[in-house]
Amino acid sequence: PNKRNEASSASSRKLQLRPDPYTPSAKDASDPRTSLTRTAEEDRASLADHAVIWDKQRADLQLVMRSGLVYLDAFELVNGDHLVHPRIPVRELTLMLARMMYWGRLNHTPWAKYVPSWCFKKAESYLDNLDGAPARWPALKKLRLDDSAEVMEALFSGVGESEDDEDRDVTFKSSVEFKPQAPRTTPPREAKRRRGSVSSVSSSSTPTVTDPPSEPPAKRHRPAQDRRRSVLARKEYSELAPDELALVETPGRGVMYWRQYGILLKFAPGTANAIEQTTGFPDYTPNLAKVTEVEAVRTRWDPASFKVLWDLAPWDDMFNQRLKFLILHQLDHLNAQAKSSLVDIVDFMWKHRRAFWLTGHWFFIDHRLDDYSAELHADRKKECDTAKKNYKKLLDEKVRDGLPESVLEEPGIWTFPAKVCSWIWMDKSQLNDQGRPFSLAEQLRIVDKLEPARVQWNSCDSDDHRVAHLSSSLRKKLLPKSERRRYPVSTQRP
Structure with a gap:
């Protein structure tokens, strides 16, 4: 060539x-x-x-x-x-x-x-x-x-990254592809892919330089508009009853719009920067096509409540509670260069743990509300974009240096998802057992348990759960229980 x-x-x-x-x-x-x-x-x-x-x-x-x-x-x-x-x-x-x-x-x-x-x-x-x-x-x-x-x-998982739009407040530009539409990009581990064997399809033995028939088959009948919407999505936001604001709908087959805590959601649209979401990560975003829906999302933004959560530094807990051992590979099978690469990767995870957390918990910021909101909105995007870009470079470099790409599938090696993961906050009318509105810390525990990819699988109940999103060939590599806490991902940062 x-x-x-x-x-x-x-x-x-x-x-x-x-x-x-x-x-x-x-x-x-x-x-x-x-x-x-x-x-x-x-x-x-x-x-x-x-x-x-x-x-x-x-x-x-x-x-x-x-x-x-x-x-x-x-x-x-x-x-x-x-x-x-x-x-x-x-x-x-x-x-x-x-x-x-x-x-x-x-x-x-x-x-x-x-x-x-x-x-x-x-x-x-x-x-x-x-x-x-x-x-x-x-x-x-x-x-x-x-x-x-x-x-x-x-x-009905999403198709791509949300567009950069000040109302959507979903401003991530990454080069990658969801689940594994195919391979994932080594860097941000874009999409963890299933690595099954290639299926061959018979093809002509000589080059065909004529375009095959391009007439598409007749379009199938589009379902009625209401069939594409969940029960609650067929209602206007103002029509939702108080108890309906507490519901989290799961989209069934053919459903493209649904509600979570009252907020209208859709599958994140694909863009040139991210067509697919990384396997296992949430892939939905608020549907802000109507002014009433935009206002519903904006009213959830509460700087005072958020500052309380910010002071708790949940990204520190995320790092400290991470899986610290290899569960798919034996450290003895890696050479010195690969072991050194793991140390560098974990060190990057530590330095940029907040960017990983923010990407996995992409909350809507009404940046027009005040100076604090405007500054947070701008700083968050800059911090996450920079970290994601540099992580991609780092992982590509380590793979070129000989780190087996399969090691990047280890739950102990963090992933920047191809698209940010929207975090929908509850309406203040929803009360906890003490009769008070759920704090963001309480809401965080709930969403991280339901969608563990947000915290890099930290909240999983078992190692089997941590690797459930991987291909069957990778799941078969799960080490025996007696060996899963034997090989530290990094020897430098416990």
């Missing part, structure tokens, strides 16, 4: 500039001004019969489905020696090529050989200006769920 040394922001890494062989087609990528045939939500719902998760599918497969093909046809097209790029918008194609070039995966992606040269040049330019490493480009896999219960849980 044709390669060169990249001495700029690509960390002096050898980049594969073109596939080998390379037989470019005259056809261009999809016009970015042309809308895709289907939405991600429609295609996610269409996968129910296949027992696969939309968010675990590779980016090219997702976009080919959105161009009009059903899952099996899209998988065969992407997996085989076919022309694919005319179905993919230029911007998304550039990002995909950059990932393949950086990680040397062009020869493992058959359709890349037909992409015009100018598209590769755009990807080169993107890499030249990239600060850090792009997300890894995974092998194409038919990822299936373990059982029907998991299907229902995963089908």
Whole structure:
């Protein structure tokens, strides 16, 4: 393959500039001004019969489905020696090529050989200006769920990172992908992926340089609007009874909007920066499409109550209560360099423990309320963005130095989720056993128990629970109980 040394922001890494062989087609990528045939939500719902998760599918497969093909046809097209790029918008194609070039995966992606040269040049330019490493480009896999219960849980997980918007107050820009649509980006451990074997699909033995039929099948009937909403989401916020403000709804199949403590939620929309959430992490965000819903969220922000929680420094507890031992790997099987890498990683976790906590508990701040709120709003974003970016660099560096990537799946190695995890505060009308409004510390204990990924699995009742979100192959690596407290993650910081 044709390669060169990249001495700029690509960390002096050898980049594969073109596939080998390379037989470019005259056809261009999809016009970015042309809308895709289907939405991600429609295609996610269409996968129910296949027992696969939309968010675990590779980016090219997702976009080919959105161009009009059903899952099996899209998988065969992407997996085989076919022309694919005319179905993919230029911007998304550039990002995909950059990932393949950086990680040397062009020869493992058959359709890349037909992409015009100018598209590769755009990807080169993107890499030249990239600060850090792009997300890894995974092998194409038919990822299936373990059982029907998991299907229902995963089908309606979010698709991407929330957009940066002052009303949404969800301002994270990361390069990554949720659950494992495929691999996760080493850095922020973006998405922990299931690493099952690659399923092969028959493909033609000779390159096909003609675009397959692009007419999508007839659109399936869209369910009535109320069927996409939970019982409480069909009501206006002002219509909710006091006891309904205490309820936490769980979205059933096909439900896209629901309420938690009265606040209207939706699955976080995908963006160019984060299409998928990291496996196991919450992936919902307030739906602020209506002024009444925006006001409902804003009224929950209480600087005085928050300052009490802030003074408790819950991130210290999160670090002190972390899992301090390897439970999937034996330390004796790691070389000296890998052990040193673990020390550096845990040291980073300690120094940036507050950023990890904030990312896992992304509460709405009404930054227009006062100077304190405005300053906190700005500082939080800056702190978390910087820490996440540097953590990504650190993990990429350690993997390049020889740290087995599977070690990053250890619960004792923290993850910056691809998207921030919204924390919905209760309405003050909700009272505890003493007849007083729940304090934020009390609410924190509740949400961390329900969604342990927020505290890096610290609140799990067992090691089996800590690794339940991992692939079956990784779960099988769980050490015998007698060995799970034998190998410290770091020998320098207990």
